[in-house]
Amino acid sequence: MNMVEDFAPEVELGLNWRNSFAALGTDFYTLLPPRPLSAPYWVGRSASVARELGLDPSWLESQDALEAFSGNQAIAGTQPLASVYSGHQFGVWAGQLGDGRALLLGETASGYEVQLKGSGLTPYSRMGDGRAVLRSSIREFLCSEAMHGLGIPTSRALCVTGSDAPVRREEVETAAVVTRTAPSFIRFGHFEHFSAREQYAQLKTLADYVIDRFYPACRETDKFAGTPYAALLEMVSERTARMLAQWQAVGFCHGVMNTDNMSILGLTIDYGPFQFLDAFNPAHICNHSDHQGRYAYNKQPNIAYWNLFCLGQALLPLIGEQELALAALESYKTVFPAELGARMRAKLGLTDEQPGDMELIESIFKLLAKDNVDYTIFWRRLSHWVGGRAMSDAPVPDDSVRDLFLDRPAFDTWLLQYSERLAKVGYGLAADLMLKTNPKFVLRNHLGEQAIRQAKLKDFSGVHTLLNLLETPFDEHPGFDSYADFPPDWASTIEISCSS
Known part of the structure; x- marks a missing residue:
């Protein structure tokens, strides 16, 4: 009953x-x-x-x-x-x-x-x-x-x-x-549960349910000797790879990538000690409980693969051969870098792939990290600078972007190389792509904290305002520029842990 x-x-x-x-x-x-x-x-x-x-x-x-x-x-x-x-x-x-x-x-x-x-x-x-x-x-x-x-x-x-x-x-x-x-x-951990208990009938029931409801193409593939469970692992690996590429491109840190927090559909779930990067630090740890830095920003892609390997182990009783499971996981290693490269080229307004693009991307990341440049503000200002170039035949001042860097000669060198690459694309086309790719608004920790403090006083206006801005983060939203500004000094003292 x-x-x-x-x-x-x-x-x-x-x-x-x-x-x-x-x-x-x-x-x-x-x-x-x-x-x-x-x-x-x-x-x-x-x-x-x-x-x-x-x-x-x-x-x-x-x-x-x-x-x-x-x-x-x-x-x-x-x-x-x-x-x-x-x-x-x-x-x-x-x-x-x-x-x-x-x-x-x-x-x-x-x-x-x-x-x-x-x-x-x-x-x-x-x-x-x-x-x-x-x-x-x-x-x-x-x-x-x-x-x-x-x-x-x-x-x-x-x-x-x-x-x-x-x-x-x-x-x-x-x-x-x-x-x-x-x-x-449904999470990776659902499969781990039944596999660890050697409840293989339930494991198969769960896998069949997920395949029939979400991945029916797994039953139609000739790959992996026609094993639908290996095909399932491959499809989950590819979805997870695409999601991780999007996290990295936007500067999102999940904070607690346990296998029980990983979606079988490649969705971001279980928001706990997350953070969008302020100053760019590849080794940033957003979870105060993560004392070893296991889930630091730059470790997230490898952790996702580690979690997929655990899922592969859980599915092994259904897949049958370890070689098939490992082959299904291989797609992550190709999809993630390809997807991240495409995301980063879009952030730069590059509509195609050319030799030297990866060097251009890697060099700007090094400069951002060296000078701890605000990640979201840099990309948005760069987008507007490119937009200004599109509307003027004369040189456009780059102070709004250049002033973000301490090592300005190094940035000048990079900007010259970038400008030469953009000339092959067209500034107008690039700016349009960039302004649709690089958000003005993200949920920074201090913005969430301010809304929470108001809410504790039964004032929910901060929650409503943020929801309105974050639903359309690429729009300008005149009058709300303060929500896209640099974080205050006290923002660095906010500690978010797994406790909730």
Whole structure:
């Protein structure tokens, strides 16, 4: 019997729910209702996500919506469940994990799974309380939508509700629930769980489910001796490679790339101690808990491959031959550098690939690192400088870009080489591409922190403003230039850890 039947009355969202993950059987999850959140209030809502789900955004203004997405009323047609998985955390096998504070409600007819995160204890909460706090919930809500605005594959966030209910972390904070969506929240760790337990029938059931729902072409390939599970590993490797290239190009640090935080669909999920780079430092560590620097910015691509190798090991009982699994992983080594190269050429406005392009890219990265230049501001100013060149036959001052560097002679040399390369493209074409590639706005840590401080005082205007800017980060948004400015000195003192 579904425990959510105890809820009355049910909220009707007007969505046709499916529960295909629930159909896999109770080896994969535990059915249970969310725990109510006392006296909830709205913190943030995304009309864009509502429309994607097939919801009327105005319905998010209602009390029914507030209660439903706080876990206080059951939603008709859903089967809330917490899934079980395992994984490697900071490179060490952690054993059984699972949805310790998230419940999957089901999937909508539009193809999106919907989760409540922070909805209370589950059998997989371990030593936790099953709750999420306001600060981390705001960060996940905003960054999910920021990444979507940047065109990076990601889970998304419909809304955040808050409560004055106390939650103890390093200090006493207040509770919140994020309603997040994705085509699937299945992780590498789901496969690791059943493989490690030698539950190969369940492993096959899960792999078949993922292939049939998301990767049907795996059954049609002649590669890997016709083994669909090796084809699955290859497709996941390629999606992951493309996602990592996008992270690196935009200067995004995830902060906690454990195998249980890696999406089988190549989506960015589980926003915890993330950060967009301020001053460019390839070895930047955004997670205060990452004492060894395992998940530093410049290590992310190799860590992704390490995680894919773990997925390959988990799938090996289905693939059969180690050589096939290794061959499936090889695509990562070609797709990632090719995709990153294409992303970086686009940031420079280069519409084709020419000899010397990689040297041009590598040399500007060295200069950015040497002088700790602000990553986002550099690329946006360079875009505008190229745009100025496109509109004038005369030389255009480059002070706005040049002044970012201490070693100006070295930058002058690079800019001359870059200008000669741009002459082959055309400044107008290059500027158009660059302004659509290099965002003006990213979710810097200090911006999120300012919005969180306001929200703790029940002022959610900062959350609303940031959501508006981050949904369209390539637009100029006149009047909001301060949100695209250099971070204040105190920004470097912000510490973000895995605790939330």
